[in-house]
Amino acid sequence: MALLITDDCINCDLCPPECPNQAISSDAGIYQIDAARCTECVGHYDQPSCMTVCPVECIEPDPAHRESLDQLAEKYTAMYS
Structure with a gap:
């Protein structure tokens, strides 16, 4: 299941550099996760970074x-083959 960022986000800028799939972007100051790129860090980490x-x-x-x-x-x- 892909992840999503809720309206509780404070735009702290911590999550985009943590995403190994570059699935997190900002549109008009609101962070969003691209479901097509989000693997919940499967293949990279044990849990979503x-x-x-x-x-x-x-x-x-x-x-x-x-x-x-x-x-x-x-x-x-x-994505990586």
Whole structure:
């Protein structure tokens, strides 16, 4: 499942450099996660690095983009092969 950044985001700028897939960007000062690039850090880390650094815990699973661990691993493989 891809992740999403909720409205609780304080735009602290910590999450974009942590994302190994470059899935986090800012549009008009609002951070968003590109579901097509988000693997929840599968293939890179044991847990999503953006969630680890978020001081207000505003990053959560995106119910609109449900994916299994196998699907996330396949997405990672497709991006890096």
